[in-house]
Amino acid sequence: MAMLISVRICILHVLFLSYLSCHGIGRGVVALGINYGQVGNNLPPPEKVLALLSSLQVTKARIYDTNPNVLSTFANSSVDLVVTVENNMLARLADPQEALRWVGTHITPYLPATRISGIAVGNEVLTDPDQSLACNLVPAMRSIHGALVQLGLDSYIHVSTPNSLAVLAESYPPSAGVFKAAVYGVMSQFLEFLSTTRSPFWINAYPYYAYKDDPANVSLDYVLFNPNPGTVDPYTNLKYDNMLYAQVDAVIFAIARMGYGGIEVRVSETGWPSKGDADELGATIENAEIYNKNLMSRQLGNQGTPLRPNQRLDVFVFALFNEDMKPGPTSERNYGLFQPDGTMAYNVGISGSSSAATSSITSLATKVITRTEEFWSLIYWMFVFLLSSNFN
Ligand SMILES: *[C@@H]1O[C@H](CO)[C@@H](O)[C@H](O)[C@H]1NC(C)=O
Numbered sequence: 493m494a495m496l497i498s499v500r501i502c503i504l505h506v507l508f509l510s511y512l513s514c515h516g517i518g519r520g521v522v523a524l525g526i527n528y529g530q531v532g533n534n535l536p537p538p539e540k541v542l543a544l545l546s547s548l549q550v551t552k553a554r555i556y557d558t559n560p561n562v563l564s565t566f567a568n569s570s571v572d573l574v575v576t577v578e579n580n581m582l583a584r585l586a587d588p589q590e591a592l593r594w595v596g597t598h599i600t601p602y603l604p605a606t607r608i609s610g611i612a613v614g615n616e617v618l619t620d621p622d623q624s625l626a627c628n629l630v631p632a633m634r635s636i637h638g639a640l641v642q643l644g645l646d647s648y649i650h651v652s653t654p655n656s657l658a659v660l661a662e663s664y665p666p667s668a669g670v671f672k673a674a675v676y677g678v679m680s681q682f683l684e685f686l687s688t689t690r691s692p693f694w695i696n697a698y699p700y701y702a703y704k705d706d707p708a709n710v711s712l713d714y715v716l717f718n719p720n721p722g723t724v725d726p727y728t729n730l731k732y733d734n735m736l737y738a739q740v741d742a743v744i745f746a747i748a749r750m751g752y753g754g755i756e757v758r759v760s761e762t763g764w765p766s767k768g769d770a771d772e773l774g775a776t777i778e779n780a781e782i783y784n785k786n787l788m789s790r791q792l793g794n795q796g797t798p799l800r801p802n803q804r805l806d807v808f809v810f811a812l813f814n815e816d817m818k819p820g821p822t823s824e825r826n827y828g829l830f831q832p833d834g835t836m837a838y839n840v841g842i843s844g845s846s847s848a849a850t851s852s853i854t855s856l857a858t859k860v861i862t863r864t865e866e867f868w869s870l871i872y873w874m875f876v877f878l879l880s881s882n883f884n
Protein backbone atom coordinates (compact mmCIF):
# COMPACT_ATOMS: atom_id res chain seq x y z
CA MET A 493 0.00 0.00 0.00
CA ALA A 494 2.75 2.42 0.96
CA MET A 495 4.39 1.75 -2.37
CA LEU A 496 1.17 2.50 -4.26
CA ILE A 497 0.93 5.82 -2.44
CA SER A 498 4.48 6.74 -3.22
CA VAL A 499 3.97 5.86 -6.91
CA ARG A 500 0.94 8.16 -6.98
CA ILE A 501 2.86 10.90 -5.24
CA CYS A 502 5.59 10.47 -7.79
CA ILE A 503 3.10 10.85 -10.67
CA LEU A 504 1.75 13.99 -9.03
CA HIS A 505 5.22 15.33 -8.67
CA VAL A 506 5.87 14.83 -12.39
CA LEU A 507 2.55 16.55 -13.20
CA PHE A 508 3.48 19.41 -10.93
CA LEU A 509 6.89 19.87 -12.53
CA SER A 510 5.42 19.74 -16.04
CA TYR A 511 2.85 22.33 -14.99
CA LEU A 512 5.71 24.60 -13.96
CA SER A 513 7.63 24.15 -17.17
CA CYS A 514 4.53 24.59 -19.38
CA HIS A 515 3.57 27.79 -17.65
CA GLY A 516 6.92 29.42 -17.98
CA ILE A 517 7.77 29.63 -14.32
CA GLY A 518 11.27 30.99 -14.10
CA ARG A 519 11.00 32.76 -17.43
CA GLY A 520 11.55 36.47 -16.80
CA VAL A 521 9.96 38.12 -19.83
CA VAL A 522 6.22 38.31 -20.42
CA ALA A 523 4.63 40.20 -23.32
CA LEU A 524 3.59 43.61 -22.06
CA GLY A 525 1.59 45.74 -24.46
CA ILE A 526 1.41 49.52 -24.53
CA ASN A 527 -0.37 52.15 -26.61
CA TYR A 528 2.07 54.56 -28.20
CA GLY A 529 -0.08 57.62 -28.85
CA GLN A 530 1.52 60.60 -30.53
CA VAL A 531 -0.86 63.51 -29.98
CA GLY A 532 1.83 65.75 -28.52
CA ASN A 533 4.25 68.39 -29.78
CA ASN A 534 7.04 67.45 -27.37
CA LEU A 535 7.34 63.68 -27.78
CA PRO A 536 10.73 62.03 -28.32
CA PRO A 537 11.64 60.72 -31.80
CA PRO A 538 10.84 57.05 -32.60
CA GLU A 539 14.48 55.93 -32.06
CA LYS A 540 14.32 57.15 -28.46
CA VAL A 541 10.90 55.57 -28.01
CA LEU A 542 12.18 52.24 -29.29
CA ALA A 543 15.11 52.42 -26.86
CA LEU A 544 12.68 53.15 -24.03
CA LEU A 545 10.39 50.23 -24.97
CA SER A 546 13.38 47.90 -25.25
CA SER A 547 14.71 48.95 -21.86
CA LEU A 548 11.27 48.17 -20.38
CA GLN A 549 11.13 44.82 -22.21
CA VAL A 550 7.84 45.89 -23.76
CA THR A 551 7.34 43.73 -26.83
CA LYS A 552 3.95 44.88 -28.10
CA ALA A 553 2.86 48.37 -29.03
CA ARG A 554 -0.02 49.94 -30.87
CA ILE A 555 0.12 53.15 -32.87
CA TYR A 556 -2.89 55.18 -33.99
CA ASP A 557 -1.86 55.50 -37.63
CA THR A 558 0.74 54.01 -39.98
CA ASN A 559 3.43 56.64 -39.36
CA PRO A 560 6.23 55.63 -41.79
CA ASN A 561 8.86 57.03 -39.45
CA VAL A 562 7.75 54.70 -36.64
CA LEU A 563 7.34 51.72 -38.98
CA SER A 564 10.85 52.06 -40.40
CA THR A 565 12.47 52.84 -37.04
CA PHE A 566 10.95 49.71 -35.49
CA ALA A 567 12.48 47.49 -38.20
CA ASN A 568 14.58 44.62 -36.83
CA SER A 569 13.44 45.33 -33.28
CA SER A 570 11.68 42.89 -30.95
CA VAL A 571 8.52 44.99 -30.79
CA ASP A 572 5.32 43.71 -32.44
CA LEU A 573 3.20 46.56 -33.78
CA VAL A 574 -0.52 46.97 -34.19
CA VAL A 575 -1.20 49.79 -36.64
CA THR A 576 -4.40 51.74 -37.16
CA VAL A 577 -6.46 52.74 -40.18
CA GLU A 578 -7.73 56.24 -39.36
CA ASN A 579 -11.53 56.59 -39.13
CA ASN A 580 -11.63 58.99 -42.09
CA MET A 581 -10.19 56.28 -44.37
CA LEU A 582 -12.96 53.72 -43.82
CA ALA A 583 -15.27 54.82 -46.64
CA ARG A 584 -12.46 54.66 -49.18
CA LEU A 585 -11.08 51.34 -47.97
CA ALA A 586 -14.47 49.65 -48.24
CA ASP A 587 -13.46 49.35 -51.92
CA PRO A 588 -11.29 46.20 -52.31
CA GLN A 589 -9.00 47.84 -54.90
CA GLU A 590 -8.36 50.81 -52.59
CA ALA A 591 -7.71 48.43 -49.69
CA LEU A 592 -5.17 46.47 -51.75
CA ARG A 593 -3.42 49.73 -52.67
CA TRP A 594 -3.47 50.85 -49.01
CA VAL A 595 -1.88 47.60 -47.79
CA GLY A 596 0.69 47.85 -50.58
CA THR A 597 1.65 51.39 -49.50
CA HIS A 598 1.35 51.30 -45.72
CA ILE A 599 2.08 47.69 -44.75
CA THR A 600 4.05 45.55 -47.20
CA PRO A 601 7.04 47.92 -47.67
CA TYR A 602 7.91 47.48 -43.98
CA LEU A 603 7.62 43.69 -43.88
CA PRO A 604 9.14 41.47 -42.66
CA ALA A 605 11.72 43.63 -40.83
CA THR A 606 8.97 45.48 -38.95
CA ARG A 607 6.78 43.01 -37.09
CA ILE A 608 3.28 44.24 -37.90
CA SER A 609 0.93 41.79 -36.20
CA GLY A 610 -2.39 43.54 -36.37
CA ILE A 611 -4.41 46.20 -38.17
CA ALA A 612 -6.97 48.15 -36.16
CA VAL A 613 -9.58 49.33 -38.63
CA GLY A 614 -10.73 52.62 -37.12
CA ASN A 615 -11.12 53.30 -33.41
CA GLU A 616 -14.41 53.18 -31.44
CA VAL A 617 -16.34 53.44 -34.70
CA LEU A 618 -19.61 51.94 -33.42
CA THR A 619 -20.00 54.66 -30.78
CA ASP A 620 -18.70 57.52 -32.91
CA PRO A 621 -21.07 60.51 -33.19
CA ASP A 622 -20.55 60.28 -36.97
CA GLN A 623 -22.89 57.34 -37.61
CA SER A 624 -21.99 57.12 -41.29
CA LEU A 625 -18.66 55.54 -40.25
CA ALA A 626 -20.30 52.39 -38.90
CA CYS A 627 -21.77 51.25 -42.21
CA ASN A 628 -18.28 51.23 -43.77
CA LEU A 629 -16.61 49.41 -40.88
CA VAL A 630 -17.13 45.77 -41.80
CA PRO A 631 -16.81 46.34 -45.58
CA ALA A 632 -13.42 48.04 -44.92
CA MET A 633 -12.33 45.18 -42.64
CA ARG A 634 -13.32 42.61 -45.28
CA SER A 635 -11.47 44.50 -48.01
CA ILE A 636 -8.29 44.84 -45.96
CA HIS A 637 -8.42 41.21 -44.90
CA GLY A 638 -9.04 40.24 -48.54
CA ALA A 639 -5.94 42.20 -49.55
CA LEU A 640 -3.88 40.41 -46.90
CA VAL A 641 -5.16 37.04 -48.16
CA GLN A 642 -4.24 37.99 -51.72
CA LEU A 643 -0.71 38.93 -50.56
CA GLY A 644 -0.35 35.79 -48.39
CA LEU A 645 -0.13 37.86 -45.20
CA ASP A 646 -3.40 36.98 -43.47
CA SER A 647 -1.90 34.38 -41.16
CA TYR A 648 0.61 36.93 -39.80
CA ILE A 649 -1.59 40.01 -39.51
CA HIS A 650 -5.05 39.99 -37.97
CA VAL A 651 -7.71 42.57 -38.61
CA SER A 652 -10.07 43.90 -35.94
CA THR A 653 -11.30 47.18 -34.45
CA PRO A 654 -11.21 48.51 -30.87
CA ASN A 655 -14.66 49.16 -29.39
CA SER A 656 -15.60 51.47 -26.57
CA LEU A 657 -17.30 49.85 -23.57
CA ALA A 658 -20.25 52.07 -24.50
CA VAL A 659 -21.28 49.38 -27.03
CA LEU A 660 -22.74 47.56 -24.00
CA ALA A 661 -26.26 48.27 -22.74
CA GLU A 662 -25.62 46.17 -19.60
CA SER A 663 -22.29 45.27 -18.02
CA TYR A 664 -23.24 44.22 -14.51
CA PRO A 665 -23.38 41.50 -13.39
CA PRO A 666 -21.08 40.22 -16.17
CA SER A 667 -23.53 37.45 -17.10
CA ALA A 668 -26.09 40.17 -17.96
CA GLY A 669 -23.69 41.64 -20.56
CA VAL A 670 -25.59 42.66 -23.69
CA PHE A 671 -24.91 45.04 -26.59
CA LYS A 672 -26.99 48.17 -27.19
CA ALA A 673 -29.78 47.59 -29.68
CA ALA A 674 -28.43 50.48 -31.79
CA VAL A 675 -25.24 48.55 -32.61
CA TYR A 676 -26.82 45.08 -33.21
CA GLY A 677 -26.86 45.32 -37.00
CA VAL A 678 -23.18 46.16 -37.52
CA MET A 679 -22.14 44.11 -34.48
CA SER A 680 -23.50 40.88 -35.92
CA GLN A 681 -21.62 41.44 -39.23
CA PHE A 682 -18.53 42.34 -37.21
CA LEU A 683 -18.73 39.19 -35.05
CA GLU A 684 -19.27 37.06 -38.14
CA PHE A 685 -16.08 38.59 -39.59
CA LEU A 686 -14.08 37.94 -36.40
CA SER A 687 -15.38 34.40 -36.19
CA THR A 688 -14.56 33.45 -39.79
CA THR A 689 -11.11 35.11 -39.72
CA ARG A 690 -10.37 33.89 -36.15
CA SER A 691 -9.56 37.43 -35.00
CA PRO A 692 -9.88 38.91 -31.50
CA PHE A 693 -12.53 41.32 -30.24
CA TRP A 694 -10.78 44.42 -28.88
CA ILE A 695 -12.32 46.45 -26.07
CA ASN A 696 -11.20 49.78 -24.63
CA ALA A 697 -12.13 49.46 -20.96
CA TYR A 698 -11.61 52.12 -18.30
CA PRO A 699 -12.87 51.27 -14.79
CA TYR A 700 -11.74 54.83 -13.96
CA TYR A 701 -14.87 56.23 -15.65
CA ALA A 702 -17.17 54.03 -13.59
CA TYR A 703 -15.51 55.32 -10.41
CA LYS A 704 -15.49 58.96 -11.53
CA ASP A 705 -19.17 58.84 -12.46
CA ASP A 706 -20.37 57.20 -9.25
CA PRO A 707 -17.74 57.33 -6.47
CA ALA A 708 -20.39 56.84 -3.77
CA ASN A 709 -21.34 53.39 -5.08
CA VAL A 710 -18.18 52.13 -6.76
CA SER A 711 -15.43 50.87 -4.48
CA LEU A 712 -12.06 52.43 -5.26
CA ASP A 713 -10.21 49.28 -4.16
CA TYR A 714 -12.37 47.20 -6.54
CA VAL A 715 -11.51 49.38 -9.54
CA LEU A 716 -7.81 49.68 -8.54
CA PHE A 717 -7.23 45.87 -8.18
CA ASN A 718 -6.51 46.37 -4.48
CA PRO A 719 -7.55 43.73 -1.94
CA ASN A 720 -11.33 44.05 -1.44
CA PRO A 721 -14.34 41.79 -0.70
CA GLY A 722 -15.18 41.59 -4.43
CA THR A 723 -18.55 40.80 -5.95
CA VAL A 724 -20.19 37.55 -6.96
CA ASP A 725 -22.16 37.19 -10.19
CA PRO A 726 -25.42 35.65 -8.90
CA TYR A 727 -26.02 33.68 -12.14
CA THR A 728 -22.57 32.18 -12.69
CA ASN A 729 -21.40 32.24 -9.07
CA LEU A 730 -18.08 33.60 -10.34
CA LYS A 731 -16.27 35.94 -8.00
CA TYR A 732 -14.79 39.21 -9.26
CA ASP A 733 -12.15 41.08 -7.29
CA ASN A 734 -11.74 43.86 -9.85
CA MET A 735 -13.87 45.77 -12.33
CA LEU A 736 -11.70 45.31 -15.43
CA TYR A 737 -12.16 41.53 -15.46
CA ALA A 738 -15.91 41.98 -14.84
CA GLN A 739 -16.12 44.32 -17.84
CA VAL A 740 -14.24 41.88 -20.09
CA ASP A 741 -16.51 39.00 -19.03
CA ALA A 742 -19.57 41.19 -19.69
CA VAL A 743 -18.28 41.61 -23.26
CA ILE A 744 -17.79 37.83 -23.59
CA PHE A 745 -21.40 37.30 -22.47
CA ALA A 746 -22.70 39.98 -24.86
CA ILE A 747 -20.86 38.27 -27.74
CA ALA A 748 -22.27 34.89 -26.67
CA ARG A 749 -25.82 36.36 -26.63
CA MET A 750 -25.36 37.13 -30.32
CA GLY A 751 -24.49 33.51 -30.98
CA TYR A 752 -20.69 33.59 -31.05
CA GLY A 753 -18.86 31.55 -28.45
CA GLY A 754 -15.22 31.19 -29.36
CA ILE A 755 -14.06 34.75 -29.96
CA GLU A 756 -11.12 35.91 -27.82
CA VAL A 757 -11.62 39.25 -26.07
CA ARG A 758 -8.53 41.43 -25.62
CA VAL A 759 -8.18 44.80 -23.91
CA SER A 760 -6.92 47.24 -26.53
CA GLU A 761 -6.79 50.11 -24.04
CA THR A 762 -7.00 50.52 -20.30
CA GLY A 763 -5.35 52.98 -17.97
CA TRP A 764 -5.79 55.63 -15.31
CA PRO A 765 -5.11 59.39 -15.49
CA SER A 766 -2.59 60.85 -13.04
CA LYS A 767 -4.18 64.29 -13.13
CA GLY A 768 -7.64 65.69 -13.79
CA ASP A 769 -9.93 68.69 -13.42
CA ALA A 770 -11.65 69.44 -10.11
CA ASP A 771 -14.68 67.36 -11.15
CA GLU A 772 -12.60 64.37 -12.27
CA LEU A 773 -12.61 62.47 -9.04
CA GLY A 774 -9.91 59.83 -8.60
CA ALA A 775 -7.54 61.20 -11.25
CA THR A 776 -4.43 61.32 -9.05
CA ILE A 777 -0.82 60.20 -9.29
CA GLU A 778 -1.36 57.75 -6.40
CA ASN A 779 -4.34 56.03 -8.07
CA ALA A 780 -2.67 55.92 -11.49
CA GLU A 781 0.39 54.33 -9.96
CA ILE A 782 -1.63 51.73 -8.04
CA TYR A 783 -3.86 50.85 -11.01
CA ASN A 784 -1.02 50.36 -13.45
CA LYS A 785 1.27 48.62 -10.97
CA ASN A 786 -1.45 46.14 -9.95
CA LEU A 787 -2.46 45.57 -13.56
CA MET A 788 1.12 44.89 -14.55
CA SER A 789 1.73 42.38 -11.80
CA ARG A 790 -1.43 40.51 -12.91
CA GLN A 791 -0.18 40.61 -16.49
CA LEU A 792 3.18 39.23 -15.39
CA GLY A 793 1.26 36.44 -13.63
CA ASN A 794 -0.48 35.60 -16.96
CA GLN A 795 -3.93 35.94 -15.42
CA GLY A 796 -7.18 35.28 -17.25
CA THR A 797 -10.63 36.52 -16.22
CA PRO A 798 -12.89 34.43 -13.93
CA LEU A 799 -14.85 33.24 -16.99
CA ARG A 800 -11.72 32.22 -18.92
CA PRO A 801 -9.13 31.63 -16.18
CA ASN A 802 -6.79 29.62 -18.42
CA GLN A 803 -6.61 32.11 -21.26
CA ARG A 804 -4.19 34.94 -20.47
CA LEU A 805 -5.98 38.26 -20.84
CA ASP A 806 -4.10 40.25 -23.45
CA VAL A 807 -3.89 43.92 -22.39
CA PHE A 808 -2.47 47.06 -23.95
CA VAL A 809 -1.96 49.80 -21.36
CA PHE A 810 -2.93 53.35 -22.28
CA ALA A 811 -0.60 55.09 -22.65
CA LEU A 812 3.15 55.36 -23.06
CA PHE A 813 3.32 59.17 -22.82
CA ASN A 814 1.30 62.07 -21.51
CA GLU A 815 0.03 63.72 -24.71
CA ASP A 816 -0.23 67.49 -24.38
CA MET A 817 -2.26 68.11 -27.53
CA LYS A 818 -5.22 65.88 -26.71
CA PRO A 819 -8.48 67.84 -26.50
CA GLY A 820 -11.00 67.46 -23.68
CA PRO A 821 -10.66 67.47 -19.90
CA THR A 822 -7.26 67.53 -18.16
CA SER A 823 -7.33 63.76 -17.59
CA GLU A 824 -7.12 63.15 -21.36
CA ARG A 825 -3.60 64.62 -21.45
CA ASN A 826 -2.41 62.68 -18.41
CA TYR A 827 -2.73 58.95 -19.06
CA GLY A 828 1.00 58.44 -19.71
CA LEU A 829 3.31 56.18 -17.74
CA PHE A 830 6.03 58.53 -18.94
CA GLN A 831 6.56 62.23 -19.40
CA PRO A 832 7.56 63.29 -22.92
CA ASP A 833 11.19 63.62 -21.75
CA GLY A 834 11.26 59.89 -20.93
CA THR A 835 11.10 60.27 -17.15
CA MET A 836 8.44 58.32 -15.28
CA ALA A 837 5.16 60.09 -14.60
CA TYR A 838 5.04 57.85 -11.50
CA ASN A 839 6.66 54.61 -10.51
CA VAL A 840 4.86 51.46 -11.69
CA GLY A 841 7.84 49.25 -11.05
CA ILE A 842 9.29 49.74 -14.50
CA SER A 843 11.66 52.58 -15.20
CA GLY A 844 13.09 54.43 -18.17
CA SER A 845 16.79 54.09 -17.48
CA SER A 846 17.83 50.84 -19.10
CA SER A 847 19.74 49.06 -16.34
CA ALA A 848 17.25 49.93 -13.61
CA ALA A 849 14.34 48.95 -15.84
CA THR A 850 15.61 45.46 -16.43
CA SER A 851 16.26 44.73 -12.79
CA SER A 852 13.06 46.27 -11.47
CA ILE A 853 10.79 44.57 -14.00
CA THR A 854 12.52 41.28 -13.36
CA SER A 855 12.11 41.60 -9.61
CA LEU A 856 8.42 42.41 -10.10
CA ALA A 857 8.09 39.31 -12.27
CA THR A 858 9.95 37.22 -9.73
CA LYS A 859 7.60 38.29 -6.96
CA VAL A 860 4.54 37.29 -8.97
CA ILE A 861 6.10 34.02 -9.98
CA THR A 862 7.04 33.18 -6.44
CA ARG A 863 3.45 33.70 -5.33
CA THR A 864 2.13 31.48 -8.14
CA GLU A 865 4.69 28.84 -7.30
CA GLU A 866 3.74 28.89 -3.64
CA PHE A 867 0.11 28.54 -4.57
CA TRP A 868 0.68 25.50 -6.77
CA SER A 869 3.02 24.02 -4.26
CA LEU A 870 0.23 24.31 -1.69
CA ILE A 871 -2.27 22.65 -4.08
CA TYR A 872 0.25 19.89 -4.72
CA TRP A 873 0.77 19.14 -1.05
CA MET A 874 -2.97 19.19 -0.46
CA PHE A 875 -3.34 16.49 -3.13
CA VAL A 876 -0.58 14.47 -1.58
CA PHE A 877 -2.24 14.79 1.80
CA LEU A 878 -5.68 13.80 0.47
CA LEU A 879 -4.27 10.84 -1.43
CA SER A 880 -2.34 9.55 1.55
CA SER A 881 -5.29 9.93 3.89
CA ASN A 882 -7.47 7.96 1.42
CA PHE A 883 -5.38 4.92 2.01
CA ASN A 884 -5.27 5.14 5.78
C1 LIG B 1 17.00 44.58 -41.07
O1 LIG B 1 17.83 43.45 -41.10
C2 LIG B 1 17.99 42.94 -42.41
C3 LIG B 1 18.78 41.61 -42.32
O2 LIG B 1 19.86 41.73 -41.45
C4 LIG B 1 18.71 43.98 -43.27
O3 LIG B 1 18.89 43.49 -44.59
C5 LIG B 1 17.85 45.24 -43.31
O4 LIG B 1 18.53 46.27 -44.00
C6 LIG B 1 17.52 45.71 -41.92
N1 LIG B 1 16.54 46.78 -42.05
C7 LIG B 1 16.63 47.94 -41.41
C8 LIG B 1 15.59 48.95 -41.74
O5 LIG B 1 17.49 48.17 -40.59
Ligand SMILES: *[C@@H]1O[C@H](CO)[C@@H](O)[C@H](O)[C@H]1NC(C)=O
Pocket residue numbers: 708709
Ligand atom coordinates in the same frame (compact mmCIF):
# COMPACT_ATOMS: atom_id res chain seq x y z
C1 LIG C 1 -25.59 55.36 -4.83
O1 LIG C 1 -25.22 56.15 -3.74
C2 LIG C 1 -26.20 57.10 -3.35
C3 LIG C 1 -25.58 58.01 -2.28
O2 LIG C 1 -24.92 57.26 -1.32
C4 LIG C 1 -27.44 56.36 -2.90
O3 LIG C 1 -28.45 57.29 -2.50
C5 LIG C 1 -27.94 55.49 -4.03
O4 LIG C 1 -29.02 54.72 -3.61
C6 LIG C 1 -26.85 54.59 -4.53
N1 LIG C 1 -27.30 53.90 -5.73
C7 LIG C 1 -27.11 52.62 -5.96
C8 LIG C 1 -27.58 52.11 -7.26
O5 LIG C 1 -26.55 51.90 -5.17
